[in-house]
Amino acid sequence: xxxxxxxxxxxxxxxxxxxxxxxxxxxxxxxxxxxxxxxxxxxxxxxxxxxxxxxxxxxxxxxxxxxxxxxxxxxxxxxxxxxxxxxxxxxxxxxxxxxxxxxxxxxxxxxxxxxxxxxxxxxxxxxxxxxxxxxxxxxxxxxxxxxxxxxxxxxxxxxxxxxxxxxxxxxxxxxxxxxxxxxxxxxxxxxxxxxxxxxxxxxxxxxxxxxxxxxxxxxxxxxxxxxxxxxxxxxxxxxxxxxxxxxxxxxxxxxxxxxxxxxxxxxxxxxxxxxxxxxxxxxxxxxxxxxxxxxxxxxxxxxxxxxxxxxxxxxxxxxxxxxxxxxxxxxxxxxxxxxxxxxxxxxxxxxxxxxxxxxxxxxxxxxxx
Amino acid sequence: xxxxxxxxxxxxxxxxxxxxxxxxxxxxxxxxxxxxxxxxxxxxxxxxxxxxxxxxxxxxxxxxxxxxxxxxxxxxxxxxxxxxxxxxxxxxxxxxxxxxxxxxxxxxxxxxxxxxxxxxxxxxxxxxxxxxxxxxxxxxxxxxxxxxxxxxxxxxxxxxxxxxxxxxxxxxxxxxxxxxxxxxxxxxxxxxxxxxxxxxxxxxxxxxxxxxxxxxxxxxxxxxxxxxxxxxxxxxxxxxxxxxxxxxxxxxxxxxxxxxxxxxxxxxxxxxxxxxx
Numbered sequence: 001x002x003x004x005x006x007x008x009x010x011x012x013x014x015x016x017x018x019x020x021x022x023x024x025x026x027x028x029x030x031x032x033x034x035x036x037x038x039x040x041x042x043x044x045x046x047x048x049x050x051x052x053x054x055x056x057x058x059x060x061x062x063x064x065x066x067x068x069x070x071x072x073x074x075x076x077x078x079x080x081x082x083x084x085x086x087x088x089x090x091x092x093x094x095x096x097x098x099x100x101x102x103x104x105x106x107x108x109x110x111x112x113x114x115x116x117x118x119x120x121x122x123x124x125x126x127x128x129x130x131x132x133x134x135x136x137x138x139x140x141x142x143x144x145x146x147x148x149x150x151x152x153x154x155x156x157x158x159x160x161x162x163x164x165x166x167x168x169x170x171x172x173x174x175x176x177x178x179x180x181x182x183x184x185x186x187x188x189x190x191x192x193x194x195x196x197x198x199x200x201x202x203x204x205x206x207x208x209x210x211x212x213x214x215x216x217x218x219x220x221x222x223x224x225x226x227x228x229x230x231x232x233x234x235x236x237x238x239x240x241x242x243x244x245x246x247x248x249x250x251x252x253x254x255x256x257x258x259x260x261x262x263x264x265x266x267x268x269x270x271x272x273x274x275x276x277x278x279x280x281x282x283x284x285x286x287x288x289x290x291x292x293x294x295x296x297x298x299x300x301x302x303x304x305x306x307x308x309x310x311x312x313x314x315x316x317x318x319x320x321x322x323x324x325x326x327x328x329x330x331x332x333x334x335x336x337x338x339x340x341x342x343x344x345x346x347x348x349x350x351x352x353x354x355x356x357x358x359x360x361x362x363x364x365x366x367x368x369x
Numbered sequence: 370x371x372x373x374x375x376x377x378x379x380x381x382x383x384x385x386x387x388x389x390x391x392x393x394x395x396x397x398x399x400x401x402x403x404x405x406x407x408x409x410x411x412x413x414x415x416x417x418x419x420x421x422x423x424x425x426x427x428x429x430x431x432x433x434x435x436x437x438x439x440x441x442x443x444x445x446x447x448x449x450x451x452x453x454x455x456x457x458x459x460x461x462x463x464x465x466x467x468x469x470x471x472x473x474x475x476x477x478x479x480x481x482x483x484x485x486x487x488x489x490x491x492x493x494x495x496x497x498x499x500x501x502x503x504x505x506x507x508x509x510x511x512x513x514x515x516x517x518x519x520x521x522x523x524x525x526x527x528x529x530x531x532x533x534x535x536x537x538x539x540x541x542x543x544x545x546x547x548x549x550x551x552x553x554x555x556x557x558x559x560x561x562x563x564x565x566x567x568x569x570x571x572x573x574x575x576x577x578x579x580x581x582x583x584x585x586x587x588x589x590x591x592x593x594x595x596x597x598x599x600x601x602x603x604x605x606x607x608x609x610x611x612x613x614x615x616x617x618x619x620x621x622x623x624x625x626x627x628x629x630x631x632x633x634x635x636x637x638x639x640x641x642x643x644x645x646x
Contacts, residue, residue, distance in 0.1 A: 092609035182490075187595040188610065227490075228512045229595030244490050361611045365424035368598030 051288040052081035053296055057109040059086025060233065065312035066109075069305040070296075077299075080292050091117065091357070097283060098123045106286040106293050111190075112146050113352035115281035119145025120353075125282040131294035136301040137318045146279030149300060150309060151316035151336040153252040153275040153344060154191035157268035162246035168271050170199035173247060174222055181246020182227035184239050189356075189363045191274035191347060192219070195249055198272065198345075208348040212359055216366055229367055240266050252335050253314040270340045276347035277318060310334060398625075401618045408615030415619035425603075425620070432600040435514060435589075436582035439521045440575045446522065447529035447574065448567075454530075455537050473527045481591045484520040485511060488592075512594025520588045528581060529574040536570025569638065576635045580628050600624060 057066060063086045071082035087093070089108035095118070097103040108115075118124050124145045134142045141148035158167050162181045172179060173195065185192050193210050196218035202211070227245050230236040236250040240258050250258075255268035280297045282290070299305070306317035307325045316336030317323070326334060334340060405415055419425060454465040472480060487493045488511035495507040510516055540563065548558045586601040593599075598606070600620060607617030 090609050092612040092614075095612050095614075096608075226596075227594060231590070231595060242489060242491060357611045357613070361606075361613070362424070364598060364606055364611075365427065368428070368593075368596055368603075 050080050050292055052083055053106045053288045053293055054083050054085055054104060055107045055109070055296075056085045056087060056089045056105045058088050062086065062313060065309055069308040069312060070300045073305065074296055074299045078292070078295065080288075080296075082296065089114070094118055094123065094283065098285075103283045103286055105283050106288040107296060108281050108283065109149055109278055110146070110281050111352070112143070112148070112277055112279040112349045113356055115146030115279045116143065116349060116353040117356070119281070123284055125284050125286070125290055125293075127282070127297070128290060128294045131291065132298040133301065136298075136321070138320065141277055141318055143279075146281045147297060147301065148277035148318035149280045150306060150318050151275055151277050152314075153270060153273045153316075153335040154186060154195075154249050155252045155255050155268050155270060155273040156247065157240065157250050157255045157258060157266055158247040159240060159243060159245070160265055160267050161243075166267070166269075167247060168269075170195045170272060171201075173249070174199040174218070176222075176225050179247060181225075182244060183222060183225050184228050184230050184236060184245045184248040184250070185226060186249060187229035187231040187364075187367075189360050190276070190352075191249060193359075193363070194274055194345070194347070196222075204345045207345065208351045210351065210355075210359075212362070216363070219367070252333075256314040256333055270335060270343045273335070273344045274347055275316075275335050275341065275344040276349070278315075401621050404614050405618035405622050408618065409613075415615040418616060419619050419623060425616075428598055428600060428603045429620075429623075431514075431597070432583065435518060435521070435597075435599065436579050438518055439525055439582050440579045442518070442522045443525040443529045443578050444533075444571060444575055447526050447533050448571070450526070451530055451533040451537055454534060469527050469530050472523060477524060477587055480524065481520055481588050484516065484523070485592060488516050488519065511592050512596070514593070514597045516592040516594075517589045517597050517599075520592050521582055521585060524588065525578045525581060529578050532574040532577065533567065533570050536567050536573075540566045572638060573635055576631050580631055583624060583628065 055066065055071065057063065063084045066084055071084065075081055085105070089105070089110045091111075091114045094105070094108060094110065094114065097105050098118075115124055119126070126144050127142075127147055129142070132142075132147060134147075137148050156167055156170075156173060158179070159181070163179050165178065167173060167175075167179050173183065185195070193212065193215035194207055196215040197207060197211060198204070200214060200218045202214075228235075228239060230239065230248075230250070233251055233254045236248060237254050237258055239245045239248065240250075241262065250268075252268070252270070252273065255266070258266040259268060280300060282293045282297070286293065301319050303317060303319045303322035303325055306315075306319055306322045307327075309315050310317055310322075310326065310330055310333070314333055316334045317326070318336065323334075323337065331337060332340070335344065406413065408415075450465050450469065454462055457465075485492075489495070490507040490509070492510075494510060495504070498504045499507070510519070545558055545562055548562045549555075553561070584601050585599060586605065589597050589599045590602050593602075604617045604620050607613045607620070
């Protein structure tokens with residue numbers, strides 16, 4: 001009987017597994033390498049099935065991109081399925097999950113201050129840095145309850161058909177004489193108050209703690225020129241595509257897409273943009289447990305997947321080791337590169353952890369009238 | 370087997386409705402009521418804030434104002450359409466039916482985006498007006514409360530149309546003819562005989578539209594441009610963005626009280642069975 005070497009290896013593996021000489025993860029990894037997982041799966045070896053991981057992100061193109069950059073390979077290597085739910089892990093939604101007593105979410109791609117606030121209240125698992133290699137990210141990005149998954153930025157984007165000059169600063173954003181046209185800003189406040197204060201002459205070093213009253217007054221000044229506060233990335237994109245606004249404070253990921261889709265009609269840059277990480281965090285008492293989720297996070301901090309995400313969505317890698325692998329044409333799009341970081345200011349996560357809820361409430365009643 | 374009396378048969382047939390209401394509505398709502406007095410800590414703090422917080426008042430007044438505006442406009446349009454439908458030729462009737470039913474069958478989300486495309490600054494309406502030379506620069510038709518009102522009126526007209534048609538149909542034509550015979554002008558007949566008889570229908574339709582509008586979420590969220598926050602969106606914000614569940618729950622209770630009051634008026638002054646008959 002003819003037998004390939006590969007098949008023989010599989011038989012050996014199956015035999016070992018039946019006798020309990022190797023654990024499930026090693027088995028699957030080996031079988032996966034042999035590209036023979038389906039065959040091996042039919043051999044009736046019984047392990048306690050590990051629960052699939054439910055990963056919650058913000059939906060849209062990110063679902064597909066996360067699959068390609070992270071979850072498919074993780075599942076291939078570990079045999080643990082990952083389901084992506086795009087419903088948006090806002091602080092309130094995570095609280096609702098925990099309050100229900102039986103959360104159905106495992107890993108969330110949340111705002112770092114959300115991880116921090118909820119972690120302090122005992123709703124998130126402390127990250128296990130024996131399973132997650134802490135050195136994969138910058139020291140400041142690995143905290144007790146969250147570790148940076150990628151970086152993104154709130155940038156100034158503008159419609160080149162509306163004025164010749166290039167807007168550089170937030171004072172320019174407020175200057176409707178030199179840069180006529182409507183504006184759009186982020187509905188959920190991140191970076192908006194900062195923009196107002198910078199426009200009002202506050203230095204970056206003195207931004208935090210934010211002078212909320214001053215920022216709100218400065219926003220009132222721009223009010224007649226703000227067409228809409230965008231609540232979703234797609235909305236911000238549409239406002240530019242339809243030419244409804246001449247300038248906006250939008251995500252770099254959407255700005256990249258806009259510049260491409262409008263063939264350069266929409267311009268943007270990282271000057272004076274607000275850069276911030278997103279964070280991986282795990283809910284307490286999550287159904288998939290601690291180990292597999294920590295392993296997933298460790299996997300997602302590998303540079304390869306992060307570079308792939310940069311290619312797919314424009315999110316900046318949080319692992320500095322990724323820098324060397326970034327294709328040349330993407331280097332200037334990366335908001336996390338040293339050169340681009342120098343142009344931007346950083347959102348103060350601690351300030352947001354302490355103030356976000358109450359200030360957002362005031363902000364929304366002020367903007368929503 | 371013993372024969373079940375007719376009375377018991379009725380009771381058996383009727384129980385599923387209250388049971389479903391109890392399970393799916395009353396019990397969860399009791400939870401909301403409890404939140405409003407226990408979160409973040411037991412007491413009436415949420416209601417105290419409801420009574421004193423200026424920004425919440427602003428949201429509530431805006432909601433009531435917009436709902437009342439929509440109610441009046443929808444009623445006006447629906448009244449004209451119902452009148453046309455009742456007293457015009459079959460051809461016209463067909464038109465009115467088309468105008469009522471077509472939008473009625475299209476999802477609210479689709480219609481909301483439709484309005485966005487029509488009303489935005491470089492949209493259809495502004496485009497036509499500019500081409501005709503009526504305006505020089507685009508009018509701000511949407512991403513403000515005007516856009517919200519236009520789309521909500523459009524959505525609510527059928528809900529006002531049906532009760533009005535039904536109440537108009539119950540008006541005895543012979544009374545109108547008698548008034549004409551006794552020398553009243555057409556206008557007089559309309560104002561003194563026809564209109565008063567439609568008042569219960571008008572009241573009922575207004576309350577139905579008003580109550581429906583109180584809970585609107587999608588239209589203000591999309592057409593308001595983030596700058597026309599109404600009560601439903603505000604409650605959503607309290608639940609999912611700023612996580613003040615207690616205050617969100619208290620607003621829900623206040624809205625329920627308001628709706629209950631309106632429904633009481635509806636039952637008291639307007640005969641519901643005539644609105645749907």
